[in-house]
Amino acid sequence: MLMNKSVRVIATSAFTNLRWFAIQVRNSVSTVKDFPKMPDCKFVPSAYNGANYETVERAYKSVVSPSLKQFYKEPLLIHEGRRQWLWDHRGKRYLDMFGGVATVSVGHSHPKIAAAIFEQTSKLNHVSSVYMHARLHEYVTKLKAKFPSKLKVVYLTNSGSEANELAFLMARIYTRSQHIVSLQNGYHGATYGTSASTAMSTWRYPFIAQPAGYLRAVYPDVYRGDWGGSRCRDSPVQVAGRKCDCNERECIASEKYFEKLDESFRFNLPCTRGVAAFVAESIQGVGGAVQYPKYFLQKVCDYVHKKGGLYIADEVQTGFGRTGEHFWGYEGHGVEPDIVTLAKGVANGFPLGVVVTSNKVAESLNSALHFNTFGGNPLACVVGSTVLDIIEEEDLQQNAYVVGTYLIDRLSTLLSQFPDVVGDVRGKGLMIGVELISNSETRTPLQVERVLEIFEDIKNMGVLVGKGGLHANVLRIKPPLCVTKMDADFTFAVIKEALEKHDGKY
Template sequence: MALLRQYWKHAQWNYLRKFSASQIPEMPACNHEPCPYKGESYDTVKATTTLHTAPCQVPFYKKPLLIHEGFGQWLWDHEGKRYLDMFAGVATVSVGHSHPKIISAVLQQMNRLGHTTPIYMQPRLQEYVKKLVSKMPGDLSVVYLVNSGSEATELAFLMARLYTGAHEIVSLKNCYHGGSHTAAASTALSTWRYPVNSPSGHIHVTNPDVYHGPWGGSRCRDSPIAPGNRKCQCTGGTCFASDKYFEQIKDVFKFSLPNNGRVAAFIAESIQGVGGTIQFPRSYLSRVYEFIRYYGGVCIADEVQTGFGRTGEYYWGFQGHGVEPDIVTMGKGIGNGFPMGAVVTRPAIANTLKQALHFNTFGGNPIACSVGSAVLDIIEEEQLQENAFHVGTHLLERLGALQLYHPTVIGDVRGKGLMIGVELVCNPETREPLPPSQMIELFEEIKDMGVLVGKGGLHANVLRIKPPLCVTKADADFTVEVINKAIQNLKHRYSYNEESVYCNGV
């Protein structure tokens, strides 16, 4: 039996390391036939976009894609070319493009009632909040519906400050919590910050990054893949990295806060998304939560990208850290692309908003509630959380095997479920990021072979893989094949080899 298990493990590892010899990998089949594109010409759409949309919203790619149709995990451009969507509109399309059940829910509700506000009761709101609360642990039982993750962050901060009577919001460096004024103040990525005065009351503490930070190793994070070539300094049942990063936040309280040390809130993503799919050391969040509460603050879990089953093993990312937050913010996947967000909290915290009038015109819109309700049903009926776990683990293991083939380019593979990051470097020892010119070339080539991924991290050198939860193992294999070919071509162009590294091309 032991010999059989060893044989099976060896065969499985050989499969994970197996890559196609073909020049361009074969895309998995799709039985959906898109409609022909009959809109304005590509040049007209591009010119209108350039002239009349905000110039800060720069499209991906040298020749931006004109996306015409979507179905499941697939997208088609105006010329009918098919793409595997492994970014899902920035981790937003949770159950698949144009899902029939969502289309049906929207049409039925639009035929009955398109809009009313919370000044009236309506059944779709009641149905939806009951379903959403049933997914929450403990006393997280009050829902305030908004229109985006940024709005949810703003509202969560307001609630925290009213409830605690304190002002300071503590967040991690490298985090992203939204683009609105106050949400952006908590964000700690220089690439997302404008040279204007930010609202007061925001403190950024050391990010517990076990790959880039001073502490961390192979057993420090909850991922099937170890962080690069870093050795773990953990001993016994304690995490050395968690201890050291926790000391950093204690140090901030000691020197940067008033004598009473009171704060309003601590906010953290369960896995940092925009920051490059950064995972924290085991036990870190649970220790920080306890510490924050000792100083009178509440704990906010940002589930905008990690919620609704994306991490696979748990419905909410915070459950993987063994914590129960006081406030949870949601967005993106909550509506499968429909503009929705939510704040879920305890009754005592929610009651603080009664001190004045607070109103959201579109929050709880009956169409939005119908969409949100359909999303919850689909995740359960189609077992998409389980699929995220199985396909995500398979994809992570295959990417980990790919790292062994390209150790001078792939510095780290990390993530949980279908929340995955692949960090590209030009020196695995110093972890220096792949130069922007090379990153752009590789990014373009992945697209040209039919896969759409995102970019993240401070230097935009992390491939962000966050597809709809309906993707298959065949889709995962195709994605790995495409990334492999793109890296092979990059190494050939820049004479990379496994004995030397080249950080040129900046």
């Protein structure tokens, strides 16, 4: 009886593995037959043995977070990841061109990060930040080397929202002013304070009074805004169909948007000591990869400094080489911030946020106690340190520049192929946006249901992208920095086929 039972167990196990292999083959054949050919991947994921799909879906709808809106008509149940690839519970493979919202910087389940976590967790998981440990010193020393010499102090938090909250607190205490100025269409977090600086109506709850001390200023978008032309932004692709008389040292759109910002200051803030800080993403992420006109950030930062305020560079999405040419997105604007906030790609998905600032600004917190239970956690420090090593060892910043520029150039051909659907292609490195429209003259956003159809078709062909912008009509492409030109070609082919299907239907 024991032998028969063992034989049944072995047979069942063999059947399960055979069934898993059959699913993989079927998915591969389907991909080759029906869709653009997906690049090869030698990694074989493990079989999914978790709760069934329906149970997990019910939990997300009723227990986990009922307000959380899942992507897709049939939400994905992700089981495993390796580098730029993800597998769902059925074993279907996807090319991850969203990177967990620009968070997976060096690739899913990087073996060096896994090894570092295992080694550290076997020694020390956590101590309160009131005790010292060498991993914190190791990490902050490495990270400081990436910044200008005046930015010498590092505070560790758990998220980008928390980092921005701390930056706002520092700025207010240091300047003895209250107002935080942000840009319309910007996103800086979803906590009570950061949501007040996030200037998008889709992130605003009704009936909730916003905290005082926030001003949302101009929307400097050279594609959708009042001013912009064919020479106005730092991108391989300029705005199509808009002309301008700008030159190498002057941008007319920049001047116009700055005048609007100055007007906001003059009408809404006290004439003396009116601003604590100006905060801006180097490229607006959730807002749809929006790039400002050239020299705009320089003008605003100089202006804010004259008003006694600080410049906070929100590098939560644009940091760690994502924009290609520079390690930090703000470097592309020729500005030097007083405070920098980091998260997302800082630890490849491990919860970590960072505030980097000068000694002078940091000393402002000495007027009271400030404490973070998990800030500087040994595991977080080890992961953050390992991410910095991998970016350098694998030359991922250069890869972001080469592959990103290549992909942007390929995507730009969609502007002429689908002029009534693709309104703009923009970005730098692997921070890319494709804006979908329904009218090229008015730049009217494509209807939500049509965007969702395109979005769904892209997923069905094996590519995961994000969506953003105020009208959720921008395809957001922010993959792990290890993607290849073959991945870029596949992404382009899939998006093109989805647009062709849309054109054929409408």
